[in-house]
Amino acid sequence: MSQLRITGGAVYDPANGVDGDVRDVCIADGRIVASLPDSAPRLDARGMVVMPGGIDMHAHIASSSVNQGRRLLPEEHTLDPAPAPALVEGEARSGTGGTIPSTFTTGYRYAGLGYTTVFDAAVAAASARDTHAQLDDTPVIDAGFFVLMGNDVYLLAQIAAGERDRARDYAAWLLGATGAYAIKVVNPGGVEGWKRNVRTVQSLDDPAPANGVTPRAILETLADAARVLGLPHPVHIHCNNLGLPGNVATTLESMRALTGRPAHFTHLQFHAYAGEKGKAWASGATQIAEYVNAHPEVTGDVGQVMFGNATTVTADGAVEYLLHASSGRKWVNVDVELETGCGIVPYEYRDRAAVASLQWVVGLELFLLSADPWRMVLSTDHPNGGTFMSYPELIRLLMDRAWRDERLKGVNQKLLAGTALADGLAREYTLGEIAIITRAGPARQLGLAHKGHLGVGADADVTIYSRNANIAEMFATPRYVLKGGVLVVEEGQLRRAPQGRRLHVRPGYDTAVMRDLERWFERYGTVSFANFPVANLRDDAVHDAA
């Protein structure tokens, strides 16, 4: 029985009301336990900060689209070779970094940052096998993914026919068949519109893009499906009109459409722009924060933009065409199997650029104006707004006002007049609040009862930091990281890289949908119905009602 007592650290475990108290954390067989015999091995954490392992609830690390992005970026990989770490157990693998690191390097680097759980936020159902294979080669982290449904032609057909129960059964079947964790909606109806060359979504009631089915109907159907199926995470929504000036109106309309229903709105920074097309952009962060603050059923993540290289990779094909046309950068588009889209454009956010500077400000405003950190958590929409390697710098911006104000002075001011940040936001996040937006909050939003906290029974995913006046340095180099009780980082070095678990759900459904689906596959599909489901997932489902 493997045991460890972490002694003397200042523990930040907000889910259990612990805010920097010095106390021991006891681990046995991969779980947190109440106590251990005195003879148990000890890890001296005196003077250090102890938190649960980090949880990234929205990143792009292992989809077919991500691999297309990797393939597109040899010039980045060449500049960031990643030698195999010196592991004391098991085979270590070399790789490459850049904005989309190779799979092994992705796992190693997340672990090196103290992150132990990551979700890929956009996987096409037809490519789920690809994602599982990539995750099999992404060590250390527990991982899952969200499966794309908001432009699935079968689902749209059910909504058009008024068959919302069947739509829900389909959603349940698809989650189980692909080994996914949650329902993802990207630009509801708008991706289908892009394929049909209808490029704008005028409103939530615009029937044109998706051949008669409105974005509102798609949002309502899938929000209800997630709720009725009892999924651990509500519908995860990337709203219409990403990246366009004035889109804050669309975002608020989407939130209002689901009033009273649990829903997660993702990378809100990209959806919080005031202004209008062809005119000056402005921040709409205040409006979003006010709405979220007043509506407890709404959760979000920020999708912060960080200056430097990024790669935009999304199922939202239409927006990537616009980015390609405006930036002149290379561009990938893949229309995927009557399900979704894929667009990729490498990008650089420059602090000399007016719009990028506004985006940076909008993200920080969302963090600083949101009253409840449990419901507005940290993300950069890796690698869209910046890579996960920039999280320590982002945490410093949130915790250190002097540093933030200094950085603010150095960015393009053209669009910043009158923004809340320019007018002065004094708030500084505490370590306890950082533990919420990077651990406890994502765990609660994802319904992961065993993660994001250090109470008895929790997974022994623990990150231990040496205190450092420079917050970014502190969060960039944890002293120790435990994953499932295994010491993966020791003295700042990755030493072990065990295989992580796959997090997925298997909701129940009326199997009558199968007969209809089989006919659909025969008529429209190009993969045999029997070959569509992913079989033999290694780990049991987190939520299993089937």
Add this chain to the structure above:
Amino acid sequence: MSNGAITTQQATCLGCGCTCDDIDIVVRDGRIAEARRACALGVAWFGDGVVPAEIRSGGESVPLDRALADAAAMLTGARRVLVYLAPDISCDAQRAATAVADKLHAVVDGVSSTTVASGILAAQRRGRVAATFAEIRNRADLLVYWAVDPAQRYPRFAERCGERAAMPLLSAGRTVIAVDVGNRHGPASADERIAFAGADETRAIGALRSIAAGHTDGDAAGDVAARAAQLANRIAAARYAVIIYDAEPAGDEPLADRAESLTAFAQSLNARGRCSLCALRAGGNRGGAEAVLTWQTGYPMTVDFSRGVPRYRPDDTAATLLRRGDVDVLLCVGDVAVMRGFEAGGVRRIVIGPRASTAAPAADVAVDTGVAGIHTGGLAFRMDDVPLPLRPPLTGPLDPAAVLASLAARVRA
């Protein structure tokens, strides 16, 4: 079922890049007797499923342990190793082979560097516009076959997602245009044809690009420009056009910049309408090798681990390294027949794959394995990058992924 026949339904065929996964395989007396729904190419690929199961080292039959020990000694003592991902292995075997290459600080490459390197490099410079089969099947109201008739090398393409597929989502009809380039013709059944002399192809695509960019005259003069304009207008008028070309044509060398030029043209058409480019790919899970190499190393081909990290060396392909004598040991995983024609004098060879023992010249170490999709399961990629499961109808010789895992445990970095 009769006479003790066992049928495996929805098996996946790796005979070409169409990767049809609707094949019913009937096995009688341990042999494949029938491959229902398979095309002639697929029937030939499945064959009767009988493959040798020899393990040889130094010219004699040996136990697996001995072969692996010999192979490990050869690899560990090598100056520089080339790991080659040949066809007919699953992604699982490709992953295991890449792990061996990483551990040995070897070079790893696959078929793509010989057949589609120019297309891969073009996509890395420019990107790509693509659509998976179901999008083509259900959405394309215009198919343009550029110098290819899929009937010969991709026999079921037209039935799976081309002009012979049902198209219930399309309210309007579908038009097929054959672009004949020199002696490379599009389908005979096309609704319309446009012909260019082989020597005019570059000028023709250049003209198409100019017209798509809004320039009326283009670079080409006279007749070529007129025909290009006619074609460009037809494509631009489509709701969803798909241009189909053969990324791996047999025999004659493809035009080096065809992939890049067609990509640029197809991309530019999306300013106002929708257009995708479909690159026809050959079989054996070639796309899988690119996908696995990309996710493990960041690069889809020609990866050099000699400095302990993956480096991209698109000019130093397997064929080049062998010809120059830059490697002294070759570990070929998969069907080594694809390496016929490579100059590899003086290179010691380890082959782990289907029919390894029958390689000519004989390998120093040969471990016969099953064929992915016939004897072993796992994952493979269709030409449109859709991943599919393999449902082997037969049990057979060793699984190369398992053999490689044993080998990896024996080699020293």
